[in-house]
Amino acid sequence: MKIVTAQEMRDIDRITTERYGVPSLTLMENAGRAAAEMVVENYPEARSIAVVCGKGNNGGDGFVAARHLHKMDRGVEVLLLADPEGLRGDAAEMYRQLGFAATIVKSEETISSNLQRAFAEADVILDAVLGTGFKPPVSPLYAKAIAAMNASKLPIVAVDVPSGADSDGMQPQSGEAIARADAAVTFTAPKPVHVFGDLVRGKTVVAPIGSPDEAIVSNLGLNVITPADYAAVLAARPLNSNKGMYGHALIVAGSFGKSGAAAMAGMACLRAGAGLATVATPKSVLTSVASYAPELMTESLAETADGTICEAAIWAIQELAKKMTVLAIGPGLTQNAETIQVVRELVRASEKPMVIDADGLNALVDQTEVLKDAKAATIITPHPGEMSRLCGISTKEVQADRVGIAKNFAASRYTIVVLKGDKTVIAAPSGETWINCTGNPGMATGGTGDxxxxILTGLLAQHPQDPLLCAIAAVHLHGMAGDLGRDRVGEISLIATDLIHALSGAFERAKKSLQKPWVPLN
Incomplete structure (x- = not known):
């Protein structure tokens, strides 16, 4: 699902009409109906809706939504912040089709009292004041309307974008001149604000309104992950399945005091569907890892005096890897000097697709060129601090340009980069870049990276021929599992193993979303 700018969205609408013969009124009709359905789906108990409309096309969408809500037996009051004589084009036509009288509010002196009265009688507000065509500043009349909406305690559903927001903004937005939103429905494709703006507290969905895929073109080179992008990993298994069909993963992980990282990575690998998972870990922690779950297989590795993997283990790991489908290395390894050499040699010599995380990445600081010479696909999963060390820049610099940093590193090192954090970025060497919108702040706790x-290793064991597909799917499902875990225990209490327990639910939620016409972004 491409992310498009406001101008690109206008071009898409125009091309849809001119080249593909879909009338602009049809596009507006479909958009308004989707907005009405969004209100009913998210707030089924709401019986009265205040629809606040501007004079542009966003207001036109609002008129259509109001008409459909009225047909659904909801009480509807339309508050038009303009003189009806000033309406133009499709918005004017949809106002004529409204079917009931609107409340006209065109005076700054009366707007607050009118909106407060309407909101006192409403259950939900539908914000159709300003859309993607907005250019600052917000007019005084609209500013007062936005202030009144923000001051109300009612849930607000944004039509396309929250009023006053910069739809092309690539950074978080805030301010008194921007309407708050508890949910949002946008049309055809998401805009940058939906992904990076951090303005919508709840669900954001993308509703198709008639533009064919061929018309949706963007020069941003950015995509939002949706379950449709990884439908292949959600497919039902054949009846004659056996564990050999779903790969054998080798996870090189753990050290004295950090056996949990290895165990969680192994169990998540199995929960993601791998046929078999073997955790290779230092001899002194093998019992801890093996006792975590009976489904895990383990291999003992030679260790240093500190309980970390030593250089003598390299040959044993390489022999194990020959029998495996995929190799993961990093969780809980520590930065022991001998262990670092093990990582570097494995990355240099492995002929199997490889996932590198945590101390596996720290071992490559000042040695990232080794990724270019890898004999098979590599996927690295750094958090911003690890990325800063790999790039030799500050974490602040990484966070200031997450997309650019990830893209440049992926292209220059021929590796897939999963730059973790809020809105995780997945960048491929080809330049393809994906943004993830699942997940929540409760996942900022030890072990979620493991x-x-x-998860990524488990998916790669099943689909070794398509590492980018696996990276996209793993990140999205990981965040979705975090969201399910949060819903069960809350953000504050969320821990890493909650994600493992919730992963089966994430797969089911992703499968169900494939059957819906709307695409959820989060």
Missing amino acids: VLTG
Whole structure:
């Protein structure tokens, strides 16, 4: 699903009409109906809706939504912040089709009292004041309307974008001149604000309104992950399945005091569907890893005096890897000097697709060129601090240009980069870049990265021929599992193993979303 700018969206609408023969009124009709359905789906108990409309096409969408809500037996009051004589084009036509009288509010002196009265009688507000065509500043009349909406305690559903927002903004937005939103429905494709703006508290969905895929063109080179992008990993298994069909993953992980990282990565790998998972870990921690779950297989490795993997283990790991489908390395390894040499040699010599995380990445600081010479696909999963060390820049610099940093590193090192954090970025060497919108702040706790490594490794064991597909799917499902875990235990109490337990639910939620016409972004 491409992310498009406001101008690109206008071009898409125009091309849809001119080249593909879909009338612009049809596009507006479909958009308004989707907005009405969004209100009913998210707030089924709401009986009265206040629809606040501007004079542009966003207001036209609002008129259509109001008409459909009225047909659904909801009480509807339309508050038009303009003189009806000033309406133009499709918006004017949809106002004529409204079918009931609107409340006209065109005076700054009366707007607050009118909106407060309407909101006192409403259950939900539908914000159709300003859309993607907005250019600052917000007019005084609209500013007062936005202030009144923000001051109300009602849930607000944004039509296309929250009023006053910069739809092309690539950074978080805030301010008194921007309407808050508890949910949003946008049309055809998401805009940058939906992904990076951090303005919508709840669900954002993308509704198709008639533009064919061929018309949706963007020069941003950015995509939002949706379950449709990884439908292949959600497909039902054949009846004659056996574990050998779904790969054998080798996870090189763990050290004295950090056996949990290895165990969680292994269990997440199995929960992601791998046929078999073997955790290779230092001899002194093998019992801890093996006792975590009976489904895990383990291999003992030679260790240093500190309980970390030593250089003597390299040959044993390489022999193990020959029998495996995929190799993961990093969780809980530590930065022991001998262990670092093990990582570097494995990356240099492995002929199997490889996932590199945590201390596996720290071992490559000042040695990232080794990724270019890897004999098979590599996927690295750094958090911003690890990325800063790999690039030799500050974490602040990484966070200031997450997309650019990830893209440049992926292209220059021939590796897939999964730059973790809020809106995780997945960048391929080809330049393809994906943004993830699942997940929540509760996942900022130890071990969630190890779980992601396990999920990614498990998917790669099943689909070794398509590492980018696996990276996209793993990140999205990982965040979705985090959201399900949060819903069960809350953000504050969320821990990494909650994600493993919730992963089966994430797969089911992703499968169900494939059957819906709307595409959820989060």
